[in-house]
Amino acid sequence: MLTHLDDLLAALADAIGTQHYIVMGTLAIILISLICGSVGAMVIGNRMAFFADALAHCAFAGVGLGILTALLTGVRNEQTIDWLLPVIMISFGVLVGIGIAFVRERTNLASDTVIGVFFAAAVGFAGVLMGALKLVTNKSPENMMFGSVFYVGVGDLLLLLGLAVLTAFVIGLRYNQLVFASFNPSLARSRQIPVRLLNYVFIVLLGVIVNVCIQAVGILLINAMLIVPAAAAVNLSRNLRQMFWLTIVMSLLAGLGGILLSINFRPHFGGIVVQLGAGGCIVLLSVLFFAMSMLLSPRLRRAG
Numbered sequence: 001m002l003t004h005l006d007d008l009l010a011a012l013a014d015a016i017g018t019q020h021y022i023v024m025g026t027l028a029i030i031l032i033s034l035i036c037g038s039v040g041a042m043v044i045g046n047r048m049a050f051f052a053d054a055l056a057h058c059a060f061a062g063v064g065l066g067i068l069t070a071l072l073t074g075v076r077n078e079q080t081i082d083w084l085l086p087v088i089m090i091s092f093g094v095l096v097g098i099g100i101a102f103v104r105e106r107t108n109l110a111s112d113t114v115i116g117v118f119f120a121a122a123v124g125f126a127g128v129l130m131g132a133l134k135l136v137t138n139k140s141p142e143n144m145m146f147g148s149v150f151y152v153g154v155g156d157l158l159l160l161l162g163l164a165v166l167t168a169f170v171i172g173l174r175y176n177q178l179v180f181a182s183f184n185p186s187l188a189r190s191r192q193i194p195v196r197l198l199n200y201v202f203i204v205l206l207g208v209i210v211n212v213c214i215q216a217v218g219i220l221l222i223n224a225m226l227i228v229p230a231a232a233a234v235n236l237s238r239n240l241r242q243m244f245w246l247t248i249v250m251s252l253l254a255g256l257g258g259i260l261l262s263i264n265f266r267p268h269f270g271g272i273v274v275q276l277g278a279g280g281c282i283v284l285l286s287v288l289f290f291a292m293s294m295l296l297s298p299r300l301r302r303a304g
Contacts, residue, residue, distance in 0.1 A: 024152045
């Protein structure tokens with residue numbers, strides 16, 4: 001099935017006169033933009049920017065746990081490692097998210113303090129075992145940090161498509177309640193909305209989103225896609241509905257614009273042609289949109 005789909009995408013690339021890897025990367029960015037854009041507003045609304053960043057960096061610990069599992073079980077097959085590490089990463093990321101929420105409920109510590117403790121523990125655990133990464137796979141920590149949309153495989157695309165369907169299902173089923181619970185939990189409880197359950201559902205969804213998308217685009221890009229377009233949308237929106245759709249639009253514009261910039265703009269430095277990283281272009285475009293939104297926001301308020 002994967003081979004047939006790969007051949008189909010290769011034929012599509014030939015038909016439109018471009019490269020196979022560009023089609024794959026563009027499809028991946030479209031899916032990631034839709035996924036991150038649909039939850040970004042709630043990440044901002046719940047003040048979970050640092051939480052999302054911590055989940056992303058905890059993926060290193062998930063890799064460390066995957067390395068330990070491979071070493072203990074004697075697994076050395078590259079194909080087995082390719083599915084074992086993501087499964088352990090995603091599972092560990094979800095458990096970390098649930099653990100942060102649980103400890104935050106059971107202690108008097110501030111949210112950022114609890115997140116910082118988990119962040120330090122996860123990165124420390126990863127630091128102990130990351131040196132053994134080369135013993136079980138050819139993946140590198142740098143690939144996880146920066147990633148590249150142009151190295152996305154067919155399996156990654158199918159995983160992102162499944163994640164997009166899951167995200168659409170959860171958002172479509174519980175969007176109003178999730179938004180209500182995030183912006184006014186006290187009033188939501190008075191309306192018999194299960195705030196605590198919804199909070200855990202969103203944390204699990206966010207953990208899955210972060211760790212699946214990291215496989216394709218890296219930690220830095222997923223953080224930017226979750227936070228920056230939503231922050232720009234806050235400056236330009238008059239209500240929550242506008243904020244939701246503006247976040248998705250800005251995510252798509254930054255994603256597709258970053259890919260086009262990376263492909264078509266190759267500056268010369270000292271006589272050397274430099275290939276711009278697609279991930280970096282997407283992040284910088286997102287930040288540019290945020291800066292523009294700050295300039296436009298006062299004018300929109302006066303016009304309103």
